[in-house]
Amino acid sequence: MKLRLALLATVAFSAPAIANVCAAPTSRVNNTTASGILNSYYPVVPSGANGWSTVPDITVGPALNCAECNPRNIVAGDMVLVIQPQAAVITQTNGSGYGQGGSHTTGRGLDTRGSIARFGFYRVTASSATAAAGGSITLRNGEFQPVDFNIGPGVTQDRLKSGQVILLDQVANMRLTGTVTAPPFQNGPAFVSPGSSTSGQLQPVGGIVVLDVAGTLDFNGQTIDVNGKGFRGGGGRQFTGFSNTGNSWDVANSNYVRYSPGSGTNVNNRTPGDGTSVAYAHGFKGEGIAGTPRFVNTAGVVSDNGALANTGTPDGYNGGALGRGAPGNAGGGGTDNAPTPASTGNSQNTGGGGGAGYSQGGSGGNFNGSGNPGIGGFGITPAVVSALNTAGGNNNGATNHVDGTQQMASFGGGGGAGSANDAVGNAAWAASGAAGGGIVIIRANAITGTGTVTANGANATTGPTGDAAGGGGGGGWIIMASNDQSQVTAPSLSLQARGGNGGSTTGVGNNSGPGGGGGGGATAVSANLAGAASSSVSGGAAGTAAGTSTGATAGTAGNSASFGALYHVGVGISSQPGASSRSVSSGAECVPYIKKSYSPYMAASGTTRTFTFSVSNPNGGTYPKPFGFIGGASMASDPSNNISLVDTYPAGVVNAAVPNLANNGSSNCGTNIAAVADPGTNQFTVRGLTVPGGSTCTFTMDVVATGSGILTNTIAQDAAYMRIDPNVGSQSVQSQNATPAVASLTFPAGLAAQKTSVVFSDPVNDTTNPKRIPGAAVDYTITITNNAGATVDNNTVILSDALPAEADFFAGNYAGGNTFEFTANSSGLTCSASCISYSTMASPSVSNDAHWTHVPAGVGPTFADPAIRHIRFKTLGSMVDGSSITLKYRTLVK
Numbered sequence: 009m010k011l012r013l014a015l016l017a018t019v020a021f022s023a024p025a026i027a028n029v030c031a032a033p034t035s036r037v038n039n040t041t042a043s044g045i046l047n048s049y050y051p052v053v054p055s056g057a058n059g060w061s062t063v064p065d066i067t068v069g070p071a072l073n074c075a076e077c078n079p080r081n082i083v084a085g086d087m088v089l090v091i092q093p094q095a096a097v098i099t100q101t102n103g104s105g106y107g108q109g110g111s112h113t114t115g116r117g118l119d120t121r122g123s124i125a126r127f128g129f130y131r132v133t134a135s136s137a138t139a140a141a142g143g144s145i146t147l148r149n150g151e152f153q154p155v156d157f158n159i160g161p162g163v164t165q166d167r168l169k170s171g172q173v174i175l176l177d178q179v180a181n182m183r184l185t186g187t188v189t190a191p192p193f194q195n196g197p198a199f200v201s202p203g204s205s206t207s208g209q210l211q212p213v214g215g216i217v218v219l220d221v222a223g224t225l226d227f228n229g230q231t232i233d234v235n236g237k238g239f240r241g242g243g244g245r246q247f248t249g250f251s252n253t254g255n256s257w258d259v260a261n262s263n264y265v266r267y268s269p270g271s272g273t274n275v276n277n278r279t280p281g282d283g284t285s286v287a288y289a290h291g292f293k294g295e296g297i298a299g300t301p302r303f304v305n306t307a308g309v310v311s312d313n314g315a316l317a318n319t320g321t322p323d324g325y326n327g328g329a330l331g332r333g334a335p336g337n338a339g340g341g342g343t344d345n346a347p348t349p350a351s352t353g354n355s356q357n358t359g360g361g362g363g364a365g366y367s368q369g370g371s372g373g374n375f376n377g378s379g380n381p382g383i384g385g386f387g388i389t390p391a392v393v394s395a396l397n398t399a400g401g402n403n404n405g406a407t408n409h410v411d412g413t414q415q416m417a418s419f420g421g422g423g424g425a426g427s428a429n430d431a432v433g434n435a436a437w438a439a440s441g442a443a444g445g446g447i448v449i450i451r452a453n454a455i456t457g458t459g460t461v462t463a464n465g466a467n468a469t470t471g472p473t474g475d476a477a478g479g480g481g482g483g484g485w486i487i488m489a490s491n492d493q494s495q496v497t498a499p500s501l502s503l504q505a506r507g508g509n510g511g512s513t514t515g516v517g518n519n520s521g522p523g524g525g526g527g528g529g530a531t532a533v534s535a536n537l538a539g540a541a542s543s544s545v546s547g548g549a550a551g552t553a554a555g556t557s558t559g560a561t562a563g564t565a566g567n568s569a570s571f572g573a574l575y576h577v578g579v580g581i582s583s584q585p586g587a588s589s590r591s592v593s594s595g596a597e598c599v600p601y602i603k604k605s606y607s608p609y610m611a612a613s614g615t616t617r618t619f620t621f622s623v624s625n626p627n628g629g630t631y632p633k634p635f636g637f638i639g640g641a642s643m644a645s646d647p648s649n650n651i652s653l654v655d656t657y658p659a660g661v662v663n664a665a666v667p668n669l670a671n672n673g674s675s676n677c678g679t680n681i682a683a684v685a686d687p688g689t690n691q692f693t694v695r696g697l698t699v700p701g702g703s704t705c706t707f708t709m710d711v712v713a714t715g716s717g718i719l720t721n722t723i724a725q726d727a728a729y730m731r732i733d734p735n736v737g738s739q740s741v742q743s744q745n746a747t748p749a750v751a752s753l754t755f756p757a758g759l760a761a762q763k764t765s766v767v768f769s770d771p772v773n774d775t776t777n778p779k780r781i782p783g784a785a786v787d788y789t790i791t792i793t794n795n796a797g798a799t800v801d802n803n804t805v806i807l808s809d810a811l812p813a814e815a816d817f818f819a820g821n822y823a824g825g826n827t828f829e830f831t832a833n834s835s836g837l838t839c840s841a842s843c844i845s846y847s848t849m850a851s852p853s854v855s856n857d858a859h860w861t862h863v864p865a866g867v868g869p870t871f872a873d874p875a876i877r878h879i880r881f882k883t884l885g886s887m888v889d890g891s892s893i894t895l896k897y898r899t900l901v902k
Contacts, residue, residue, distance in 0.1 A: 100327025227459025241441025249353015420444020445484025483529025
């Protein structure tokens with residue numbers, strides 16, 4: 009026989025104890041294959057005296073239109089993510105209190121958080137926004153509250169209170185077919201309203217991948233990559249020194265902050281100029297939650313943001329963008345140990361500080377054992393954010409918290425630039441800091457497949473010959489949540505949010521300082537994924553020195569966490585994440601679920617099995633929810649507009665003589681139910697059914713197997729629907745089931761087979777609690793039992809088995825010198841070394857020996873033969889009735 013095995017599991021649906029608020033798209037993308045840039049990115053245009061007014065309206069500019077972008081218009085019913093990358097207020101004093109202020113003396117951090125790192129999913133109820141021109145969008149009141157965010161303009165921080173709106177498709181199922189990514193975080197179009205305080209405001213966009221999949225997300229061996237897509241590093245520039253004049257803006261090797269040349273008039277600044285003078289000193293700070301410096305490292309090119317017109321921030325940071333102090337999570341710039349005189353100064357170069365992720369960035373290296381290099385950025389943890397928030401720093405009240413890694417998300421901070429005096433012109437970019445990691449946020453009903461998600465900070469480059477190097481970028485943020493993993497193969501995921509390495513110095517006798525390492529980022533997964541995802545959040549290494557400079561340090565490790573459930577992801581208003589969430593629910597929480605199963609799933613002809621049929625309504629009660637069925641099940645007339653369906657079994661299955669029809673949990677099925685499973689017929693009928701929000705109605709009945717083979721009973725994707733009223737006029741849409749309901753019953757022709765697998769070892773854990781990750785050894789066991797009631801004919805028990813696509817056959821010594829292990833028990837069968845044969849074909853014929861001539865070629869320490877796709881066992885002898893045999897072999901996960 010040729011073995012085909014159907015292994016099924018059914019787990020009862022469990023809904024959150026909160027009312028779901030669902031998006032209502034006018035169309036949904038089904039069974040998407042995906043790669044490249046999937047989201048559309050709109051910058052928020054601040055309006056009003058303090059950002060948004062009391063109504064949930066947002067003005068957005070044109071969508072980012074990059075080479076790989078395909079921006080879409082925003083329409084009513086869409087789901088969008090709103091996030092605030094920048095808003096923090098810093099203490100700008102030129103001393104050790106820089107950044108965090110108060111009694112703090114570390115020269116880094118932030119004073120008040122201003123809603124940084126906050127994000128939430130929301131439903132659009134009205135929109136005039138187009139990708140080409142932008143426009144206005146209205147978010148559903150009740151979920152979205154302007155108090156959640158603090159997007160400018162304000163009095164002194166206009167351009168720092170940035171926000172973006174990200175449009176994501178409504179997807180039923182998604183299979184990755186290539187690398188999914190985002191455009192790098194960047195300053196989008198400048199929106200100029202003549203005479204307004206928003207003139208010259210930078211509107212950052214990009215850097216984030218956000219997916220919401222109502223059904224199953226299949227990684228399919230692919231990668232989601234936002235490495236170095238976060239906040240940018242400070243731009244490396246040549247400064248030749250400054251002639252002190254006795255004024256308060258004079259530069260010194262102790263400077264925590266100084267304005268760059270020509271940025272505007274201030275007590276810390278020279279007189280106004282064009283910003284291009286080289287007669288100055290120090291290195292630029294990185295970009296981060298508190299602002300964007302005038303000069304940044306954009307993909308290996310130093311970009312000049314130009315004269316920044318906004319009140320109070322002519323240099324991108326309050327107080328200035330040069331010097332060792334670290335603003336928020338950005339690394340500080342190298343403070344030169346000898347900034348004067350004008351012609352030969354800025355010559356004792358120190359390294360830039362590393363950007364922070366969840367944890368601190370490392371400091372840069374000094375010059376020849378002395379000096380004051382750039383300080384590493386300040387880690388942005390939930391504890392830091394909540395402490396600042398409780399102190400009233402966001403001006404939104406002490407109860408408006410961000411609690412937990414899954415309630416906030418920040419780009420990794422950019423590394424600070426090292427100081428440079430020898431590199432001329434464009435060569436000075438090599439002293440730049442590196443970009444931090446981006447952000448990935450995923451919500452799905454289920455996740456499967458092998459895949460990688462990377463949000464690492466970038467490594468800083470080697471500094472210019474004779475000059476200092478920049479700091480590495482901080483690690484980004486990864487949040488992944490699934491709703492129900494019971495009917496998919498568990499994924500094998502590698503999550504990375506590492507800090508980038510600091511830049512090294514080069515050149516004979518160069519005593520300039522290397523850059524500090526970036527701090528590690530954050531990963532957070534829902535509890536049902538915790539065993540299927542490995543995380544790496546290490547800090548970046550410090551750069552190395554060519555000469556005698558010392559002191560550069562590595563970034564510290566970030567944080568990996570798990571949390572309770574899908575609905576915990578997004579903005580909350582209390583210390584209990586999700587319990588009071590205002591975020592719109594995932595599509596996985598808003599589509600009906602139909603589940604079917606036979607138990608046990610294998611039956612000999614004429615035996616009785618239990619058929620289970622369940623309908624779940626995850627929508628927690630906010631909208632009218634009549635169900636209906638189309639396609640795979642038929643719709644029946646029902647004046648009450650309740651659920652009415654007829655489910656037809658596959659040929660070979662009928663109701664038992666005594667069906668024992670039962671409604672398990674009548675309180676979840678409404679009243680006045682008419683359910684029928686007539687003996688000997690092949691149908692189950694129910695009328696008058698209602699399913700309250702957040703509950704499941706389940707029916708069971710006994711059926712009889714009358715045939716042989718594998719018989720499958722399916723309700724297809726989109727066969728069942730739930731109507732959602734988004735409370736916008738007469739608009740009403742259907743939300744279909746995203747996952748098919750499938751039940752398979754196997755009737756073996758005399759022989760019953762069962763196949764199981766166990767992970768024997770992996771490259772990380774060896775044999776101690778190993779995981780199914782690349783390089784893991786997985787042992788398969790196949791047990792065949794003779795249920796025929798008689799002895800099987802001589803030499804007729806032949807088994808073929810297809811290898812999993814993600815695994816190679818282990819062609820070494822598995823047992824007794826063979827590639828397999830055979831246990832005969834009392835079956836009367838034998839299986840020696842010649843029993844097994846191999847095929848490289850996709851669909852070989854079991855009976856055609858010409859298809860089974862491959863000779864294993866596994867060599868080296870793994871003995872993996874990737875050419876083998878099927879194996880065949882030809883046993884000898886007659887199999888005794890009631891007996892069983894066992895075959896085992898090993899595979900190696902790719």
